[in-house]
Amino acid sequence: MLLHPLVSIVPSCNTSYMYGNDFAPPEDAPGGGLLGEVEAAEAALREAAARARRGGPAPDEDVEAYFADVIDADQKIEPRDWMPEAYRRTLIRQIAQHAHSEIIGMQPEGNWISRAPSLKRKAILLAKVQDEAGHGLYLYAAAETLGISRDELVDLLLDGRQKYSSIFNYPTLTWADVGAIGWLVDGAAIVNQVPLCRCSYGPYARAMIRVCKEESFHQRQGYEILHTLAHGTEAQKAMAQDAVDRWWYPSLAMFGPPDGDSTHSAQSMAWKIKRFSNDELRQRFVDMCVGQAEVLGLTLPDPDLRWNDERQAYDYTQPDYDELMRVIKGNGPCNRERMAHRRKAHADGAWVREAAAAYAAKRSDRKEPVAA
Amino acid sequence: MSRFDFTLAIGDDALIAAQRLGEWTSRAPEMEEDIALANIALDQLGAARLLLTYAGELEGAGRDEDDLAFLRDDREFRNCLLVELPNGDFGVTMAKLFFLAAYQVPLYTALAGCADERLAAVGAKARKESAYHLDHAALWVKRLGDGTEESHRRMQDAVDEVWPYVHELFNPDPAAPVDPSTLRADFDATVSAVLDEATLTRPETGWTPGGGRDGLHTEHLSYLLAEMQVLHRAHPGASW
Numbered sequence: 298m299l300l301h302p303l304v305s306i307v308p309s310c311n312t313s314y315m316y317g318n319d320f321a322p323p324e325d326a327p328g329g330g331l332l333g334e335v336e337a338a339e340a341a342l343r344e345a346a347a348r349a350r351r352g353g354p355a356p357d358e359d360v361e362a363y364f365a366d367v368i369d370a371d372q373k374i375e376p377r378d379w380m381p382e383a384y385r386r387t388l389i390r391q392i393a394q395h396a397h398s399e400i401i402g403m404q405p406e407g408n409w410i411s412r413a414p415s416l417k418r419k420a421i422l423l424a425k426v427q428d429e430a431g432h433g434l435y436l437y438a439a440a441e442t443l444g445i446s447r448d449e450l451v452d453l454l455l456d457g458r459q460k461y462s463s464i465f466n467y468p469t470l471t472w473a474d475v476g477a478i479g480w481l482v483d484g485a486a487i488v489n490q491v492p493l494c495r496c497s498y499g500p501y502a503r504a505m506i507r508v509c510k511e512e513s514f515h516q517r518q519g520y521e522i523l524h525t526l527a528h529g530t531e532a533q534k535a536m537a538q539d540a541v542d543r544w545w546y547p548s549l550a551m552f553g554p555p556d557g558d559s560t561h562s563a564q565s566m567a568w569k570i571k572r573f574s575n576d577e578l579r580q581r582f583v584d585m586c587v588g589q590a591e592v593l594g595l596t597l598p599d600p601d602l603r604w605n606d607e608r609q610a611y612d613y614t615q616p617d618y619d620e621l622m623r624v625i626k627g628n629g630p631c632n633r634e635r636m637a638h639r640r641k642a643h644a645d646g647a648w649v650r651e652a653a654a655a656y657a658a659k660r661s662d663r664k665e666p667v668a669a
Numbered sequence: 670m671s672r673f674d675f676t677l678a679i680g681d682d683a684l685i686a687a688q689r690l691g692e693w694t695s696r697a698p699e700m701e702e703d704i705a706l707a708n709i710a711l712d713q714l715g716a717a718r719l720l721l722t723y724a725g726e727l728e729g730a731g732r733d734e735d736d737l738a739f740l741r742d743d744r745e746f747r748n749c750l751l752v753e754l755p756n757g758d759f760g761v762t763m764a765k766l767f768f769l770a771a772y773q774v775p776l777y778t779a780l781a782g783c784a785d786e787r788l789a790a791v792g793a794k795a796r797k798e799s800a801y802h803l804d805h806a807a808l809w810v811k812r813l814g815d816g817t818e819e820s821h822r823r824m825q826d827a828v829d830e831v832w833p834y835v836h837e838l839f840n841p842d843p844a845a846p847v848d849p850s851t852l853r854a855d856f857d858a859t860v861s862a863v864l865d866e867a868t869l870t871r872p873e874t875g876w877t878p879g880g881g882r883d884g885l886h887t888e889h890l891s892y893l894l895a896e897m898q899v900l901h902r903a904h905p906g907a908s909w
Contacts, residue, residue: 403695407695411897414900414909416718420714423707427707427708430704530904645696646697646698646759648820648823656815
């Protein structure tokens, strides 16, 4: 339900204009290469659209064969197209989980808006958390193209029948955690999401292109917070290192269980919803972070982290997957708080939503004679 | 009020309003409203930063926006009491925002034409934003006032609760760049029209608390500042 027109308030990445040009990141700072991939995916999307498509199966054609053709040809499935029920369900589950993550993810960072240490940081953080609400909104809209309503999805979240990313069940204990979330959590999210810009389902791919562009600004602002802290007072530097120590392994766990244990992967790969395995993406993230941590002057908390010349990649210690499973099952540090917070906001707002609906109904009643 | 005091006062209004609105993040009745409230908080914060920066320059003691925001105690803040009141339910927040915006629109409009170039520039920018805040809050006052029985009751309670605090906004000050008393007629016209359409009753004027412009606040402000300033003050001299 849309309560009011959004034309003037939907953000188009607030953090980008707030960010300004007052910080020149080093060459291997976040945002560079991956943003290029997002742009390439966007170009590919346009090319796919421009290539002659049959605009739907012929009357006597098998819809399943048509679906397979579209996937094979790297074209996009659109809401009007037939799709296997399992494909639809997988997408709903994945897009909804992503949308829920954006909404729940507002909490750990929102926790520091009131205490941000400068007015500039307060403005950037407010804008960032607002961007997340915006991402949640258009991801719910993408899910709605699959024949489920936002209200239903919100209920599934509130009832605990759909999940959100486990990373948001960790607490933000210091200001540096805001930086660590931006650098590591948003960084991991981008590595995960960039391939989704090429997902076979058109509305999701298009939403991800927009989300990824904004996320790259978020990652940069987190990196900048840590950079400032790491080059500040001893207490600030210690705060930054402590945050990286706490967020490193949970960020690695964001890519999900190791490939052997991942339940949804093979089918999603075949459908081109997913393009790389969990372990491939995790490796890519580690390789990206090592150089960035060096520039920050912070240490990644892994004594076994080292370059492997043969693999042309870093060897690293796996996150604790038992811990991941515990958090997914509801026993992370903040699972209960995050859900209670969301349920309370939803319950507290019920009278407002009812009033808006009643007011709108009165308006349309009054207008009806004119329209008739 | 001197130009410094005036600039500080309206800058503090915007800063404290932003701080309160920011508290709504992830708690709004709808996702769209979460975005809208954050947007309005950002506008207020933006105006606060411009005004506090300029106040620091007028003072000439080398204080910047952060010194003024984070290193003053509650007795040194000059904001009106209206903005520091707790958020209450969504109705109270909308009543506060509606009255604040109905004051800020004519204030910033007048400021846009004042002799001080810096203040005029802030006024020119902020009046467009305030017009949107007024529009947004007025729409909610109407929706809640003319919505359900419960929302009507809550919205009327909110208007009654907040109304006493509006009078302080218009205390005469002929020496200020804009004399606040000249804004009252505009404010009253806006408020009457919206409350009428919302089927709400404009409260009688009785109790008229004040003192914010002299640094005499409610008990709420000190708690708000304790939270806002805690991290900045824990690391004296640090850069962020």
